[in-house]
Amino acid sequence: MTQHREVSISLLGELEVVRLDGTTVPADEWRTGKTMDLLRLLALSNARPVRVDSLIGKLWPDAAPERAGASLRTASSQIRRAIQHQCIERSPDGLVLRDAWVDVGAFEEAAQRVKAADHLGQHARVLEEARVAERLYRADFHANDDDSDWARAEREHLVLIRLELVADAAAAAIELGSFREALELAGTAARIDRVSESAHRTLMRAYAELGDIGSALRVFETYRAYLADEFGADPSYQTRDLHLRLLRGGTS
16 A cells, blocks of 8 residues: 555544545544544644643643643543554644644645735636635534634634635636636635625626626625624625616626
């Protein structure tokens, strides 16, 4: 069997870990949810050491110091055993995960490339990198202790990154004349953030460019009603102006 150079760790959606020999770690080999969350925390650090007191504070905040330290050592050993690799090392600054590819890191790198390409007006590159990022984003980040501060913060952080990149990609798709892809991307952005003006405007434009003015107008009416009901507010001038232009039969 072909040997892989790195362990593959997917955190977006269900935790999935592929060992160096290409086999997937069965869920029951983690033994406990705390073990899985320790792996998540280390994987999120992007190969940087994580302080022991930080790990203990997140995973065993109410345990006595000796008991918490023992739990951390047990969970670390279980990760090494399940992955069948000495992937967790102790450093002067804490614990660090080595020899691992992590989907979150790859997703964030792709998102940075989207932002850089958007800044340069490289629409095709924006779309290309956004497709890479979207393939990596299987689902939102979750943890065993899903309501913990660290898990919620990480999930919200990644959702915001995704919102920005799909919104940028939708606008780029409009510029390239890829209106059906723009429709899909803008729809994703609007589902992530129902308040997003740019997502709804791009959605309206995509429908209009595809000749479906009725759907474009319905997007506006649904958005206008949502803002009124939830915030007592109206869409911005730019969105209202686009709506008016659509009523007059154009988007330019």
